[in-house]
Amino acid sequence: MDMRQLASAMGMVLGSFALVSAAAAPAPGNAADGERLFIGDRCYACHGTQGAGGGIAGPRLAPDPVPFRSFLMQLRQPVRRMPPYSERVLSDGQAADIYAYLKSIPPGRPAGQIPLLNLAPNQGRRDPHPRW
């Protein structure tokens, strides 16, 4: 990235902060409404119904979501593959509801406590079968 590209990128980031700053206060959203929106608007398609993440489709959102400011910025001017959601499509209030839902999701068990995630490696065997 040269200096011109860097300046442009920084401008975009600063612009994003300006756009969302007015709405970046802590969100007093309604978690139940947020869950309905999260499902109804199909956020779960990429992020999972409980925000656990959808592998290559979308990152984990919960538990312990990013600060609301970052959440809203990603919603309005996303990085990577996610489409932008304008206020006309999803209001700040609705975004706050979704955020409240994500905040309400409790953490699960750590990987170390799940036996299926700690299986021993197999013994390797050579494949004797030739192919084309």
Add this chain to the structure above:
Amino acid sequence: MVDNRKPTPPVTNPGRRGFLKGTTVAGTIALVSPFGAPLIAAGKPDAQTSKPPLRPSRLDEGLGPHPEDRGPLSSAGSDYMIDVLRKLGVDHVAFVPGDTFRGLHESLVNYGLLTEPKMTYSAVNHEEVAVAFCHGYAKVEGKPMACFVHAAVGLQHASMALYNAWADRVPVICLVGARVYSAERGIYVDWVHSAFDGASLVRDFTKWDNTPLTLEDFGNATVRAYKFATTPPAGPVVLQVDMTLQENPIPGDTPPRIPDLPHSTPPSGDDAAVAEVAKLLIAAESPVIAADRAARTSNGLALMVELAESLQCAVVDSYARFNFPWRHPLNQSSRQGAAVAEADLVLGLEMTDFHGLIGSLRKSVKTVSITSEDLYMKSNYGDYQHFSAVDIAVEADAEATLPALIEAVRRLTPTDRKSAFEARGQRLAEAHQLALQASREAAAVGWDQQPISVPRLCQELYGQIKDEDWALVSGTVFQSYWPQQLWDADKHYQYIGDAGAYGLGYLPGAALGAATAHAKHGRLPIAIGGDGDFMFSPGVMWAAAHNRIPLLYIIHNNRAYFNEIMALQRIANRRNRGIDRTGIGNDLTQPLIDYAALAKSMGVAGFGPVTDPKDLASVLKQAIAVVKRGEPALVDVVAQGR
């Protein structure tokens, strides 16, 4: 001679195909009809029904005498065709019946299946499934099988699956029935199921096609087709087989000689170029080997390991084949982005979208490709991908080039470089372990949720199969590569990649073909496939039951065509028209589909829908027990999108 124009169908008018079938089973042993009653000898009045013969349908009008009615024939051209296939080692055929290959069909069932070396077959319900069957089979067995396809409409059905095989560089021998001569075309359907140049439909995405007009031509063309199909880059071939050639006797009753299949050697890289690549690899501080369809064989996998270990360098696998053991310490696929970002040299082996991997790298990063893709390409469809501007392009088959490259690396590596290699290998092993732990932590999030998380589905399955000789016959992109992230696999046959062109409907047929090949070796084949993909070819369940194919088919049931939802939302957002209606056309709900019931209706053991992750282990255990008895089983798992 039976009067063809006055058929006496036993229950209902079977149409031309059924009537002709009836005329040829006269005098055969008692067969059971699809309705459970003994078949009646054709040509005789139906004594079990008082119904008068039905008026011939339009299909039967104008039906004239057929070659088989001219009296007993001393030989059959299509028997020779079967012998050609057998000599090539093409011993399995998948097909849906079709009038234009009835000669071949008859030769298969009454000659190929009964005489040594006996062929085997799989009856399926769609030409797309027949080709996909061949696609999956070839990737496991390492050699092509054949499908018989009806002219025109049959080939049209088959075309998408041929495109998948083409884009996946997999050999398929597709024999298409043909009415080459207008004299062969009698009634309406004969004409509408004929084409002057039928193979032109698929010529953009097949390696070669031919329409032999003599049996000798057929022998030569089929051996040539086999050779083309299996030479890297491999691909499907089409032979249009004329009906008359199939049905007429062999001239003089002396079969033409069948040419021997030459011993082929895939093209390997030029020695000087290979030495240059070896020097670059040795000199690089952080070389990365990127592999897509690199390991064609188990030997290719062993060579991949040998090269990587010789250099102690990173390997990133695109998972189009089993290119590298999933738990090998040098496997950096789970941290591909970081590994490639650190690279000062990237060697791409049989990459399809190499540009996607290296396109944004610093100019100082050296890039090298070794691929047979450069040797054969067609213009129309974009499976050739974005142009990759590499520094050195070695136009050769990667697997065939690996021995020379390994030898050059060993010969040219200075002794004092080896300690640096060892240190690099140690760093990569630690990075691999960290990536594995990160994957485990990511998989733990949402472990107990409903719908069931995809890593939970994969791990519950792995818990049941890890001590079996399992083989995954499905791609894993729509399961976010969780098996590769979490499972331990080191055998080439344990993974065969995906569709090639992502044409929906691939997996049901390909899974059956792959499972058929695995069954010979006593392996436990497993497919995890999307509900949307499955609904393109649900009839495979009948084929799985009918052909008794041991396969565990898990429906990853996310109740939608998930991939398209975000795409539609992007457009809706841009137009500010709301996103609440983007489920229309994408959702597979209202009604929900009962996949277990669907499977049961076709004779397959169906389980589910499983909605509680705590139930998965016991249900999977039951289904695996069915498969280990040699039968198919389906488990419907209501799961998250990815």
